Amino acid sequence: MDAILEILVWILLLSGSLFAIVGGVGLIRLPDLFSRMHGSGITDTLGAGLILAGLMLHSGATQVTFKLGAVLFFLLLTSPTATHALARAALAEGIRPWTAEREDPSSSE
């Protein structure tokens, strides 16, 4: 039973780390602001969620698990909100998404 739990914790932590790094690479590689938000969203929700779930599973039914759940709750609540506010602000500023019709976002008006 303990071995199964350990393997499950490993899987959760490793997949969370993988998603975090993939999102970080996406933040570097993707071409414009709105697609970079996609990369940032992966690390903020999926990566953080999987890593925190692994930690919760590792610590068992204790107070620490409850606090980790609170951290996860606030992250899932605040991070998409901040990204949404950021996207709205960028649109209001005149930054347009990179589409097939307009390939170079810097030449848009």
Place this chain on the structure above:
Amino acid sequence: MKFAVVMIAVLVTMVLALSRAIAGPTVFDRILALNMFGTKTVLLIAVVGFLIGRPDFIDLALVYALMNFIGVIAVLRYSQHGHFGRTGGERGQGEDGGRN
């Protein structure tokens, strides 16, 4: 062992986010990277707490998660309006016509 692996992965992600924050062409790229960096800080504090055997560090992570949100919104407002908000009397007199 597993916590060390996760810590290294989170640190790598933090370096990636930081390089985007330095390189980012617009201020919004920098704020996005800042938000992500803050989330990674929360994860790093939690994982390091487990790594050195003191899970009480979660309290700090909780405070950081909340502070990060407030900080991002504050920087966003400041970069948009040039100030952190107005008092009630002069509402709607800015050049943006009271947007937001």
